[in-house]
Amino acid sequence: MIEVRELTKRYGGTLAVDRLSFVVKPGTVTGFLGPNGAGKSTTMRVLLGLDGATSGEALVNGGRYAALRRPMREVGALLDAGAVHGGRRAFDHLGWLARSNGIGTRRVAEVLEQVGLAGVARKRVGGFSLGMRQRLGIAAALLGDPGVLMFDEPVNGLDPDGVRWIRELVRSLAAEGRTVLVSSHLMGEMQLTADRLVVIGRGRLIADTSVRELADRFRRGVLVRSPRPADLTAVLAAAGGGVEAVPGGALTVTGLDVAAIGDAAAAHGIPLHEVTPHSASLEEAYMELTAGSTEFETAPK
Numbered sequence: 001m002i003e004v005r006e007l008t009k010r011y012g013g014t015l016a017v018d019r020l021s022f023v024v025k026p027g028t029v030t031g032f033l034g035p036n037g038a039g040k041s042t043t044m045r046v047l048l049g050l051d052g053a054t055s056g057e058a059l060v061n062g063g064r065y066a067a068l069r070r071p072m073r074e075v076g077a078l079l080d081a082g083a084v085h086g087g088r089r090a091f092d093h094l095g096w097l098a099r100s101n102g103i104g105t106r107r108v109a110e111v112l113e114q115v116g117l118a119g120v121a122r123k124r125v126g127g128f129s130l131g132m133r134q135r136l137g138i139a140a141a142l143l144g145d146p147g148v149l150m151f152d153e154p155v156n157g158l159d160p161d162g163v164r165w166i167r168e169l170v171r172s173l174a175a176e177g178r179t180v181l182v183s184s185h186l187m188g189e190m191q192l193t194a195d196r197l198v199v200i201g202r203g204r205l206i207a208d209t210s211v212r213e214l215a216d217r218f219r220r221g222v223l224v225r226s227p228r229p230a231d232l233t234a235v236l237a238a239a240g241g242g243v244e245a246v247p248g249g250a251l252t253v254t255g256l257d258v259a260a261i262g263d264a265a266a267a268h269g270i271p272l273h274e275v276t277p278h279s280a281s282l283e284e285a286y287m288e289l290t291a292g293s294t295e296f297e298t299a300p301k
């Protein structure tokens, strides 16, 4: 479990995180979304004790990171995959981490296998591709078999195979009952990976929602086509719907779902040629939510 309560973090004059509160529960993948500079990495750094909070709290399993007795066994994180010394061999890097945290080296072989790096365990990290470094970073996060995992922009720069692999891994970690927080600035990616979304902008909470609730919130009505649009308009309006004609002869109906529209039309013998619920894409929803909180606004054309 991750709990962030009224967290504020200032760097000099920069307010990176501004009274942010959210909870990440076990068994779910929570996407941590926000434009560049929104405060995602800062929040994760505070959760991991790499930076102190200016005020408020960031707790892992009910305590501050510094107070965890065996931190690697409670929380694993991938922050910056480039951070490993290039001269080290993959096995030695993890072996050193394991030893300094009281974890047996048998676990090193296990996590290397799990992330698909068993074949290059004795190779120097300097020759690793970005995707391999990312996998090594994830192996390090998994080393202590922790119940809480945080991945900061794990798919950045990966090829489609790497992206799919991370998506499946993250989902399987949550399915095992772990608490998983994954940051991204891309809604498209989170839509495929996350159950819940915590959206922030300029350090503040914008939305804390399930993916489904967000899609529902941005539902734009139902597109309906009929050879008798005028009759259908009257019938749907009488049933309490809002009806608007759209170019091309179709109608957009709000306030009635697909079943209610079908039933009303059937009761009056009006044929329907199309009934399509229309939602804004989650990408559009995200753009709307974060409009005004991006670090660099695009100049109007």
Ligand SMILES: Nc1ncnc2c1ncn2[C@@H]1O[C@H](COP(=O)(O)OP(=O)(O)OP(=O)(O)O)[C@@H](O)[C@H]1O
Residues within 6 Å of the ligand: 011, 014, 015, 016, 017, 034, 035, 036, 037, 038, 039, 040, 041, 042, 043, 185
């Ligand atoms: N060590 C630091 N010193 C000064 N300012 C910082 C520091 N770290 C972050 N900031 C500032 O805090 C704000 C939040 O940055 P942060 O890296 O947390 O955002 P982010 O959401 O992770 O963005 P990105 O996707 O670009 O990594 C930014 O304005 C950033 O410039």
